[in-house]
Amino acid sequence: MNNFFLEASLLICLLGAVISSLTKSQEKIRFITIYSSFISALCAIAAYLLFKSLHQGFITLSEFTAPLPALASLLYFVVLLCTPRTKFIGTDKPFPSSLLLVSQALSLLICSSSSNSTLFILLALEPLIPLIDLLRRGERIRIFLIHWIPAWLIAMALAFASHLSDEATGILITILVVIRMGLFPGHAWLVYLTEKCSFTIALLFITPITPTLILLTNNQLLHNTHASLYLSWLAIASIFYFAGLTLVQRSLRNFFTYLCLALSAMVTLGVCSHEPLEITAAYSLRNSLWIALTGMAIIVRALEARHGGLSLFQNHGFYESTPMLGIAFLACGLGCVGFPGTSAFISFEMLADEIIPSSPFFGIVIVFSEALISISLLMVYFKLFCGRKIEWSNIFKVRLREMIALCIIIFLIFGLRFLPLSDISTTHHTLEKIASLHPH
Template structure:
């Protein structure tokens, strides 16, 4: 796909959420401002050349990925849009795809990759800390997603085979696990309305299957052993520690805070005084099918990760080889 073809698709992807916000009578100002910034940076980057082009494209990637300080549109979207539409917009982590197709192939200088990595690392820790203290379930999920998306982008800056393999593997794992986590939250919302995490609701007795799915997908997203995100998170951490012990420590702090946030949300929603519903709240046949499919994917990726990790490793090696091949050769020194 040519850069302009991809650019057109990236621009078109921001249009449907705007019309849904309008249809629901929700405010659109925050979303429009940020998406206009994204489109402007993207178009300007595609129209220019050299380091200026890469700097503009880097800015577009950071806006689309919701990095600090341009992350407000993500929380605003989850607040004002339907949960399903918000999931479709953010869960694929489109900013990562744009970076892989538009920034990395152009052989960016070190300062571009370090800029992406530094801002993403800050966002990963900030968003993880914010997810721990949220009292609204949608805002909690939005910040949890922002932290994971930023961790994926951190692997690009390290530009080693291990770190890039971990980033690519974590990308796929986050789409599955956080996608399932969001669907579980949406299913709970369909029964109880907008959810608050400020009190213990005791919903386990009313819907134990959803409680299990909530915990399963949440733990998978933070890299619990035996699940799809475990190997990917280990690769990313190993690559970060090799590149810089400080970066590795920050990545571990962000991952630990995300784990705390997931467990806190689980205890707030499903433990405490038993909730006695007036209508049946058990899991439906369609939801059961989705839960089983997610469970298979999560545990298959955890116990049999070889094929997937090998394909991500090959993609990382090819990406780094292409970058090395395009770098100008250094003339040998004359005696």
């Protein structure tokens, strides 16, 4: 028997997207979106669990990519599950349900893809989702196009041009990664995106730190052409710069964006390395951060859905009315900075431990930036959840769906490393196996 669960997962998403775009009742659209995502997530998890026992289907998974589609679809489902009903129904700007399902399908493909050219094509297609949403919302797209027209051209060139020299490829990948990852100075469009785009679309676009896969598959080439060196310097500058910016943000969304950018840069720095341990650490860190940042984004969205845009000028005192969100915010924050017990802990320790010998300066900047991020996280926690008590009505209380979603996220933050194929040793062995199969 073949393992067709991943194909089924993909088809269900696309089918759900088509049906929801043809449906007029917003209540039905909500139902279709959530259940399509749920069934798709179940199929992706089944594909992961049966990865070793069944033959591969049309989409071939490797040991390396096996857990990723399951994680991606689970996080999509969790995000959709806790999307407030008011977002789907009764707003002047309808919720982009079908776009989200298409995005989930695209994410599944990206996570299971192992071919270089396919990855470049998918990476070029991915930003179309937020672009369509921006157009749908009537927002300006100039900043988006300034960054993405060259990026699309580069992605197409990398996918289809076969006569590019290694140096040219290295430079092109560097530019593409700087733009897509939002490394300094190519980050302005991402800040704009989280401000103007639907936050659900934006969070699902930013948190997966997708270009990690491109950097992994082209690691040797980047190393040979010294592109990894340029990327490392850009990444280290970005880590410090964005970590510092998280301290002075006045709006919650901007804080979240800079937090994502700083942590993505940290992953980039690790993946750019040529040391297997550093790459393993960065890759494991990426998966842990993906979960923690998604959890953080869910909380930001939940708070904004109740209160509107939140400024960090004053204390809001949300703890008394929504303690669950406060606890989850702390858990996700700790997951982001690799606090002991979270799945990012060992990855972070290993990353810093491996970076210091090759460059003590980079190591010190990483440790210092991590301290800055943890300070800004607690500062924002105090701003949001502490302060005068507000007597809120019951409609602001955390709903059961939100509770389930947050519990899943908290479980993953603390328990991801216990899942088979997700722990650091397995990742390392898989990376080594890949390296031995494709000797450079």
